[in-house]
Amino acid sequence: xxxxxxxxxxxxxxAAILICSLISAMLxxxxxxxxxxxxxxxxxxxxxxxxxxxxxxxxxxxxAGNNRVTIVRPDGTVLADSEADAGNxxxxxxxxxxxxADSGSVTIAVRASSTLGERFIYASxxxxxxxxxxxxxxxxxxxxxxxxxxxAILTAVLAAFILSLFLASRFTKSVINPFxxxxxxxxxxxxxKLPDYKSPYYEIDKMMNTLFELLQKITxxxxxxxxxxxxxxxxxxxxxxxxxxxDGDMNILLCNNSARGFFSCxxxxxxxxIYHLTRNQSIISAVRSALNDGRSSMFDLKLKEGLIANIxxxxxxTTESETGATMLIVDMTAEKQLxxxxxxxxxxxxxxxxxxxxSILGFSEMLNKDMVKSERERTAIMSRIETEAKRMSELIGxxxxxxKLESNGARREYTDVNFSEVIREAVSAVSPVYDGxxxxxxxxxxxxxxxxxQRQIYELCVxxxxxxxKYNKPDGKVTISLKAEKNHAVLTxxxxxxxxxxxxxxxxxxxxxxxxxxxxxxxxxxxxGLSIVKHIVNIYGGxxxxxxxxxxxxxxxxxxxxx
Numbered sequence: 001x002x003x004x005x006x007x008x009x010x011x012x013x014x015a016a017i018l019i020c021s022l023i024s025a026m027l028x029x030x031x032x033x034x035x036x037x038x039x040x041x042x043x044x045x046x047x048x049x050x051x052x053x054x055x056x057x058x059x060x061x062x063x064a065g066n067n068r069v070t071i072v073r074p075d076g077t078v079l080a081d082s083e084a085d086a087g088n089x090x091x092x093x094x095x096x097x098x099x100x101a102d103s104g105s106v107t108i109a110v111r112a113s114s115t116l117g118e119r120f121i122y123a124s125x126x127x128x129x130x131x132x133x134x135x136x137x138x139x140x141x142x143x144x145x146x147x148x149x150x151x152a153i154l155t156a157v158l159a160a161f162i163l164s165l166f167l168a169s170r171f172t173k174s175v176i177n178p179f180x181x182x183x184x185x186x187x188x189x190x191x192x193k194l195p196d197y198k199s200p201y202y203e204i205d206k207m208m209n210t211l212f213e214l215l216q217k218i219t220x221x222x223x224x225x226x227x228x229x230x231x232x233x234x235x236x237x238x239x240x241x242x243x244x245x246x247d248g249d250m251n252i253l254l255c256n257n258s259a260r261g262f263f264s265c266x267x268x269x270x271x272x273x274i275y276h277l278t279r280n281q282s283i284i285s286a287v288r289s290a291l292n293d294g295r296s297s298m299f300d301l302k303l304k305e306g307l308i309a310n311i312x313x314x315x316x317x318t319t320e321s322e323t324g325a326t327m328l329i330v331d332m333t334a335e336k337q338l339x340x341x342x343x344x345x346x347x348x349x350x351x352x353x354x355x356x357x358x359s360i361l362g363f364s365e366m367l368n369k370d371m372v373k374s375e376r377e378r379t380a381i382m383s384r385i386e387t388e389a390k391r392m393s394e395l396i397g398x399x400x401x402x403x404k405l406e407s408n409g410a411r412r413e414y415t416d417v418n419f420s421e422v423i424r425e426a427v428s429a430v431s432p433v434y435d436g437x438x439x440x441x442x443x444x445x446x447x448x449x450x451x452x453x454q455r456q457i458y459e460l461c462v463x464x465x466x467x468x469x470k471y472n473k474p475d476g477k478v479t480i481s482l483k484a485e486k487n488h489a490v491l492t493x494x495x496x497x498x499x500x501x502x503x504x505x506x507x508x509x510x511x512x513x514x515x516x517x518x519x520x521x522x523x524x525x526x527x528x529g530l531s532i533v534k535h536i537v538n539i540y541g542g543x544x545x546x547x548x549x550x551x552x553x554x555x556x557x558x559x560x561x562x563x
Contacts, residue, residue: 013164014157021153033110036121036137041106043067044123044135051127057082060133068120068136072098079131097124101132110139242309242329248322250274250287262303262329283327286313290325300332308336356388417454419489420445420482426461427480430469439469445482450489450560452540460536463529464493464556471554472497487562488542494555500548508546509534533558 047064051071054060061069061082071079076093078086092098096109101124109122113136120136127133236243242259246252252271260267263277271277274287286297296314303309312328363381365371372378423445432439450457468478472495481492500508509530533556537544540560548554 013168014161017157017160017164021157025153033121033139036139037108037123040121040123040135040137041108044106044125044133047135048125048127048133051133064135070134070136072124072132072134074126074130074132095122097122097134098132100124101126101134103127240331242327244274244277244327244329245316246274246287246291246325246327248291248324250291250325252277253324259327259329262307262309262331264304283311283313286311287325287327289313290315291323294323300336306333307331308333356392359388360385360392414451414453416449417452417457419448419450419457419491422454422457423461423465423480423482423491426458426465429462430466432469438475439472440475440477441465441469441480442477443480445480446484448482448484448489450562452560456536456539460533460558461491463533464491464558467529468493468495468497468554468556471495485559488559489562491558491560492555494553496553499550499552499554500546501550505546505548509544 043064047060047069050060050063055071057069057071057080061067068081068083070081070092072092073079076091076095076098078089078092080086081089096111097107100107100109103126105125107124109124110119111122112119119139121139122134122136124132124134236254236256239256240258242262243254243256244252244259245254251273255271255277257267259277260271265271265277274284278284280301282299282301286299289295289297290313294315296312298310298312300308300310308331310330310332312330314326316324316326363385367378367381372381423443427441427443432441465478465480472478476496478496479492479494481490481494483490483492534544537558537560542558542560544559545557546554547557
């Protein structure tokens with residue numbers, strides 16, 4: 001652009017100078033011709049005055065500055081000529097200057113001479129004797145005049161051309177430089193520099209200011225748009241649900257990280273089609289149905305081991321003229337597990353309650369119908385009814401405790417609990433006698449005050465210590481440790497009991513789960529103790545770990561963070 005403007009300015013300047021020179025030459029030629037006519041008119045009148053006294057054509061020519069003088073009769077016959085033989089000259093009656101000649105008034109004509117073959121300005125006047133005196137002044141006309149002026153014209157054109165090069169360069173820079181600086185600033189995205197570029201021309205400054213305002217609006221819009229896009233990208237990237245956007249050819253336009261995780265696809269692998277993500281026929285059929293029939297689909301699908309997802313596929317519009325489909329994937333594993341746990345809970349609770357209730361009803365019926373004859377049997381039956389009633393009461397109490405923990409109903413009143421004192425109370429509440437043999441309980445307790453609900457901490461300690469005593473071996477030991485480690489209160493309960501096989505260790509915190517049901521019934525218990533412990537630990541954001549081997553004892557460690 002800069003060179004184009006420069007060259008055009010130079011060419012325009014050169015053409016303008018050339019045209020001006022030609023016009024000037026023409027005007028000068030007209031001026032000189034008029035001057036010549038005016039001078040020749042005066043000279044003709046002066047020569048006509050001399051003609052009264054001297055009719056010699058050569059003398060008249062000399063007095064007229066050696067210009068050609070011709071004397072012609074009114075009928076056009078040439079009487080004398082200072083530069084040609086009058087006898088050989090043709091009749092001049094049809095010559096303009098002869099035909100229009102008049103007394104006291106000079107007639108002017110410009111034409112080429114047929115006698116001499118040159119171009120003249122003719123001036124004629126009629127004398128007192130009726131003859132016509134004509135003076136001729138050699139005049140070559142505009143072309144010849146222009147030729148004589150060519151050196152001057154070329155000199156002027158050359159000087160003006162050199163000056164135009166300099167001026168065109170400066171003008172081009174003054175106009176283009178602001179634009180170049182603006183382009184450089186735009187390329188470097190240095191928008192704040194745009195208002196600093198000034199031009200010597202008001203119109204360019206106005207245009208720059210308008211451009212700056214427009215760019216500022218565009219920049220602000222792009223910033224807002226980028227911010228919104230980043231928000232959407234952040235939401236899509238961090239949302240737990242999987243999201244996939246497909247076009248009409250089932251090509252993937254968008255796939256967030258969660259969706260890749262559901263299908264075990266790495267984030268650095270490119271995905272072009274839905275077939276690169278999954279070959280599941282249920283998903284493929286649902287996508288086709290959304291694209292071809294505009295029908296939405298929702299179904300549960302087991303994507304991989306231990307993962308159940310709810311998949312919702314619906315049609316969408318990707319462009320103005322093309323439809324696509326969206327796929328939303330929601331992890332339903334926890335909900336499905338919770339539903340299963342609820343079913344198992346009611347099933348187990350019903351089963352656990354049914355046994356003591358059946359026993360109580362059966363023994364009550366025996367007593368009511370006087371089927372028991374001896375006092376000794378009656379006493380045994382009453383003792384059995386009391387045992388089953390206590391068992392049912394414990395079971396209902398544990399169920400209510402778990403229900404309260406799950407509803408967070410017990411997290412309302414916190415106090416500074418003396419953790420070590422609560423452990424001692426729990427040890428006192430647990431009978432250390434098992435199979436007629438006392439279990440040795442050792443304690444290594446730091447003085448720790450923990451902000452919590454005292455009843456929940458008590459439940460936690462009682463259940464851990466009671467399990468350690470119940471499932472211990474005769475003459476076994478239980479070691480209880482309470483330490484403060486890295487802003488955590490760490491409680492460890494270790495026993496020398498029967499242990500837990502590795503295959504059951506992941507399930508011992510489930511409700512009603514017991515490893516050895518035969519022995520559990522002999523010892524007693526509801527199977528909810530460790531489930532209560534886990535709930536309490538989760539309430540305080542803690543962590544529980546278990547280490548055990550069959551017949552090798554068990555170590556349970558609970559770590560609770562300080563608030």
